[in-house]
Amino acid sequence: xxxxxxxxxxxxxxxxxxxxxxxxxxxxxxxxxxxxxxxxxxxxxxxxxxxxxxxxxxxxxxxxxxxxxxxxxxxxxxxxxxxx
Ligand SMILES: [Zn+2]
Ligand SMILES: [Zn+2]
Numbered sequence: 001x002x003x004x005x006x007x008x009x010x011x012x013x014x015x016x017x018x019x020x021x022x023x024x025x026x027x028x029x030x031x032x033x034x035x036x037x038x039x040x041x042x043x044x045x046x047x048x049x050x051x052x053x054x055x056x057x058x059x060x061x062x063x064x065x066x067x068x069x070x071x072x073x074x075x076x077x078x079x080x081x082x083x084x
Contacts, residue, residue, distance in 0.1 A: 004020055004022060004025065005022070008025050010025060010027055010065075010066070012027075012065075017029065017030045017031070018030070018065065018068060019031055019033070019034035021034065021037070021038075021050060023048075023049075023050050024037075024050040026050075026053065026067075026069055027065065027066065027067070027068050027069065028058070028068065028069050028070065029061065029068050029069065029070030029071075030070070032071075033056075033058055033069060033070045033071055036051075036056040036057065036058060036071075037050055037051045037052075037053060037055075037056040037058065037069070038050060038051075039051055053069040056069075057071070057072070058070060058071060058072075059071075059072045
């Protein structure tokens with residue numbers, strides 16, 4: 001376990017897939033969810049910044065380490081739209 005910064009209480013279990021953002025100090029369920037909330041990293045814009053989880057389409061999950069943002073689980077309705 002290691003802390004992000006002295007002022008940030010986020011505990012990051014080692015060897016997990018969780019990605020903690022050192023800018024907005026939110027924890028994400030994995031690299032792909034983390035990437036979704038970062039903007040400006042495509043080489044076309046100069047400043048990297050964070051989107052709110054809502055803007056990035058991520059939802060909070062209550063995990064043992066705290067709130068972790070991840071992709072919403074597919075609902076039956078979404079599934080049907082995708083695989084129709
Ligand atoms: Zn961030
Ligand atoms: Zn942090």
